[in-house]
Amino acid sequence: MTETVLESVRGRVGEPVLSVRDLSVSFRSDTRTVHAVDGVSYDLHPGEVLAVVGESGCGKSVTSMAVMGLLPPTARIGGSIRVGGRELVGAPEKELQKIRGKDIAMIFQEPMTSLNPVLTIGRQIGEVLRRHQGLSRKEARERSVDLLDLVGIPAPRSRIDEYPHQLSGGMRQRVMIAIAVACDPSVLIADEPTTALDVTVQAGILEVLQSLRERLGTAIVLVTHDLGVVADAADRVLVMYAGRSVEEAPVHDLFATARHPYTRGLLGAVLRPGGEGKRRLPEIPGLVPSLDSQPDACTFAPRCSRADETCTAGRPGFGSVDPGTGTDAAHRAACWHPYGAGEASDILTATPATEPARPDQEAGK
Template sequence: MTEVETSIATAPDAGGDPAPVLRVRDLSVSFHGAERTVHAVDGVSYDLAPGEVLAVVGESGCGKSVTSMAVMGLLPPTARIGGSVTLDGQELVGAPEKRLRSLRGRRLSMIFQEPMTSLNPVLTVGRQITEVLRRHQGLSRSAAGERAVELLGIVGIPAPRKRVDEYPHQLSGGMRQRVMIAIAVACDPAVLIADEPTTALDVTVQAGILDVLRSLRDRLGTAIVLITHDLGVVADTADRVLVMYAGRPVEQASVDELFASPKHPYTRGLLGAVLRPGSRSAGGRTRLNEIPGLVPDLREQPAGCGFAPRCASADADCLTSRPPLRQVGDSHLIACYHPAGPAGADPSRPDASKGTVR
């Protein structure tokens, strides 16, 4: 365990702050096949306090969803999981399936990325909501039915008593997403993982979904892990941000600090690729900034910084020595030897005198 990981592990109870409801420590996930092994997640650590919203961001394939599926205990048998995940002090990694089933849907829930494929097409939405209620709360069929109607109203579905008897294909994409939220929060979970909850939704529906999540957090004190590509959603919703690259955490900070002063070159690249109103090139056309190069092959994790081949500030040590995740502010963590770019090279890297890799 690194120095910063130790500080993360012991900090939450200091100063009277509430103890984290979810602790993730040095989580790693690899998938083993007959011919190759894919290292999907490597060394993810974070704490989640009650009522906190943690956004997890990064390119597709960086390990965001795999991390959350590992927390939920929903990965296939080919996955090898290391590290620790504790919910209310209970260890989830390696826990018996019976215990995980008793927690999933009750204390720990997930909104999956594709509601059309996650919902059962041959069951009414009401039946799918009542299944959770009867399984975890022991409600009668009639009581569960009434609660399902109430939940559909809470998540903003109009005419919930009518919609409860409809099938997923009869609902719009936004309504199906709201049904997924209703199922996920039916038992008032302590932790809700939302995997791309606003993907492929128009901005009006997206705003409604985010309002529902904020309302649930405020009303129930639910902690939320929000997985998204949309940095606008992050700025509007999250309290803290975890940036991942090629399966590894590279930066973690409060949302205000991350947007005001991003330290990692990858984080700055993500923020630089956001289209800003009024930005025009000399020819009158807008061109987004892009991060050059390709994501590394996860079958072989690099010995050094995974972002080094794409980074203009990288030197020889970046390619051979993995930068540790360390604290650079009160709550700002970064895994980089050049936290402020070329002009702010970190003197603590192994050898600051070595030349830049071209």
């Protein structure tokens, strides 16, 4: 199984298990419309781990909830989401209920608010099995014990009758994973699965996900802020900013030669051991734009040191960062002036082209 999975990841064998095309999500109120996601596209192949990164509010979780069909009625969804060749956008709720949990599942960000506090964990896992696989209560209980053992919960036969509040945060997260993988879904969306967990527990959760990928061939969308987790667990990375995709690349390429200025900013702002003592942590200048409107321009231009009139006059296409490699290139970015391979980064040292210099910057010239 493992060799087949790794071959799929490297060679992209077969059709993608999840295909998202030009996805847009907006929320309308009486006074305004918020464009939370604007034109996001990606493919996910069997056994592959795609990390989706970006700062809070960039649209990562909304994209995931749209894929699951869990957005509220106020959301307007456009584009295409296909799982196993089936279109989910516009599908009736009864059809989505057959797919959720069976073909595509999600690990939610906060297990304490996602698990039912008045039901035992065994009953909550068993509910998925009885609904999608038609197991009897006894069969579902035995399978639930196996699943708890699979995700690394000790003494699963005694734990199965406990309630969520009786478990630690790491244990609750493992229960969430057990529920998500109960029916061996082809796609697993993990929304911040290691948030608020200590480093040791984080490592355990990531080991569980890696084991599931190798045993079952599950494709994983990993939504996270933690670039260390991305480096350890992901095969590819999709970087989002202000609801848009700005860069996509194999994980090693992204860390070695990020091309989009925003990605350079994210990597440059990571705290590194053995730094320069009390040196101020670099930050991306400027503010995240409002999502009330999505301009026909680069949304990162007001914060970018490389921006010029081209960047504010039109929206850049999402294409190869290297000339002549075509639209199917592994490394792509939405930028009019991407960094070249080996080019030094200046985003954290220069003043954005469209933002006036601060007095302390003027004094330092």
